[in-house]
Amino acid sequence: MKHGKKYNDSIKLIDHLKQYDPEEAVDLVLQTGKAKFDETVEISVRLGVDPRHADQQVRGAVVLPHGTGRTIRVLVIAKGDKAKEAEEAGADFVGAEDMIQKIQQENWFDFDVCVATPDMMGMVGRIGRVLGPKGLMPNPKSGTVTMDIARAVNDIKAGKVEYRLDKTAIIHCPIGKVSFGKEKLQENLNVLMEAINKAKPAAAKGTYMKSVYLSSTMGPAVRVNPLKF
Incomplete structure (x- = not known):
């Protein structure tokens, strides 16, 4: 080279x-x-x-x-109060079935990190085949499968x-x-x-x-x- x-x-x-x-x-x-x-x-x-x-x-x-010096775009997959918590914490995209359909049908990946509540993981699992290879699958070890949505979003935004x-x-x-x-x-x-x-x-x-x-x-x-x- x-x-x-x-x-x-x-x-x-x-x-x-x-x-x-x-x-x-x-x-x-x-x-x-x-x-x-x-x-x-x-x-x-x-x-x-x-x-x-x-x-x-x-x-x-x-x-x-x-x-890291990068602006990180966060998608949160959650419902009800947890969705509201995500919006208040500054998540860039928040939704549930609608977001999963958007990824499935539109091949949409305009986000850097995906966070989900545990109750949504059954649904998120349907798109695991497309999220996994891109390193976007939520995972408890990395703190992206959690009920503490506000903290997860704040930590990701903080670096x-x-x-x-x-x-x-x-x-x-x-x-x-x-x-x-x-x-x-x-x-x-x-x-x-x-x-x-x-x-x-x-x-x-x-x-x-x-x-x-x-x-x-x-x-x-x-x-x-x-x-x-």
Whole structure:
């Protein structure tokens, strides 16, 4: 793959044989995030678990202290008082059967997170085949199946992110934007890594955190020392 001049200049700043302290890594990502738009800063964590086993899954959600820099559109599937609660909390879309039909019939996905009350999950299950592959299926572990609708909406709007293993045992998660600066990115990074550490499955053997990389949207990846978390 051919890279541009900015990328090639940036890559010279990084020693790919070195594992940087988190503070140094954040600094380097900010130095190498040279795109004309406000790049997202993302972390990739390879874990020493086997995602094929149910008892070695790593999944959860955490509210980043400074958010992600993205405006998140929230769909709430609920009825009655819970629907009203969702509207008052600032949900972007609220409904029940009408929203499920809209997704089914119009292939509508103009939302980033779907929250549902437990009593609606039987109905939501009908569209699980389309929500699941897009990562939009409500789940109790991520706090998106709940009776506390107001809190769920407020947390998501405040910068709640979901982290989960992919098939290759890697977690990819945004921690903010280049414009956040070093301190805010560092605080978000620390909160996320603490949550991933706490989510270590009892069945995990050997080294839990195998490797950690930090990068901006268009910049090169910086290797971070996993022992520093």
